[in-house]
Amino acid sequence: MNIAAMLKMTIAMALFGSIGFFTVNTGIPAEELVFVRCICATLFLGGMWLFTGGYKAEQFSRKEVVKTIICGVFLVLNWVFLFKAFEEMSISVAISIYNLAPIFVLILGSLLLKEKMSVSAVFAVIVCFLGSVLIIGMEQFTSISAIINSGFAWAILSAICYAMTMFVGKGITQLSAYALTFIQTTVGIIMLLPFIDFGVFHGLTGWNWFYILGTGLIHTGFVYYLFFDSLRNLPTIIVSALVFVDPVVAILLDILILDFRPTIWQTLGIVLIFGGIIYTLVKPSKQALD
Template sequence: MNKPALLQLLLAMAIFGSIGFFSRHAGLPALELVFARCLCAIALLSAAWVLSGSFGRERWSAKETLLIAACGVTNVLNWIFLFKSFELISVTIAISLYHLAPVLVLLAGSFLFRDRLKTGSVVALAGCFAGTLLLMGADGFRASAPDWRGMLYAVAAAFFYAATMLLGRSVRRTSVYATTLIQMMIGALALLPFVRFASYSGLDPSQWRFAVLTGVIHTGFVYLLFFRSIRHLPSAAVSLLVFVDPAVAILLDVGVTGFRPDPLQTAGILLLFGSLIGALARPLLRKERRGGTGVPLEGDRP
């Protein structure tokens, strides 16, 4: 196990887990926060791309560039819906539903790439579905439920997160710097006509700090750490460490903001993440015992 890479990934996931906390203190609507995040990330990633030397070694492909552009669109929609869900429901519930994305990838892979689902995967998927129902609660499917829209936004974010991962599976030649930078630029351009710039004028210095940190740290810095580390780690380690992200998010939500999930929601969180770990970790561990590395492809983290 590459210990520096392991520590980098652990740090990246721990930082990313605080994004819900930062977004709530930025004082910006979801769309304007995502636009600011894109601009900050473009500045940092452009510098990293040039300084790393990857700029001069790129092998461009028209097909891959179109795929990366599509990833940029799905990625920015993923962020918008995630931040919208943070506005309406607790970070704990939003981030739990958001992590349905790997389940959606497994299901889509069984249809699009003919990946066969084994019995254990089917049981794990059923567990994820049951956990989701418990998270939504008895009123989750009624339009009159106060948290209904927030939950719907979180599930929509998971859908676009999964779409980004699936599209990213085919990006192989372009460097991670160029891939992520293009995604940020596409996101900024797509949002530009809809941004209400007046939203930025009312921010106080503290809110500006949270907004800028969300772009520089949670996007640029975390992306660099994540993509640099996963190339040197087995897939089982990566699949398990990504759950540091929701663990930190839930701990911050409970410890700092004071959210208290009810017993049904607590059972749903445990069932959802337990099933996810079972669905993702067991097949990868079996693969690595047979000698495969299975390191995730670029673009696997939105």
């Protein structure tokens, strides 16, 4: 086992987990924050791509570049919707729903690729759905406006867009992780530029700028560097396990620093969601061993 790679991945996931705490302290809307994030990531990872000389070995194909651009659209929408969810609901609830992405990948595979869903997969989907209902509360599902105002719609959309990013990205094999992210964040800059209100950046405090730049440089630049650098040196099962460091840190920060106090039903909902996701990830491994 590569201990250095495990440590890098753990640090990356822990830092990812603090993004919600940073986001709610930036003082700017989701679109503008994602715009800054894309700029920082493009400069940081683009610089690393050039510095390491990785660009010299790239094999660009039209098909993969088009897929990467499509992934970029979904990735940026995923960020915008997640940050909008943070504006409307607690970080713990938003992160729990956001992590339903693997379940949506299962559903997309069944609908678009005609992949047959196993009984265990259907069971996981039902468990995660029940968890979502419990964590939000039945009263939030009485009308469309109630769902939107609760932030549930934004969180679900972020999970769906993240699932689409993973789903479309499966076919990208030649481009390096740096090239992939560089193209995606450049797409984000172009996408968001027409909608940015630069007036929101006026009157911000030093701490606002600390959290804004931290979200861009730390959570997007540095974290993605650690993530990609360690990913190639770790088996899939270890990566799948370490990914859960992200929501654990997010929920702990929400409870310890932002004073979020989940109800019994919300706690049960969180347990059901992550239980269903873990079951989905672990079950195939057990079947493979059999």
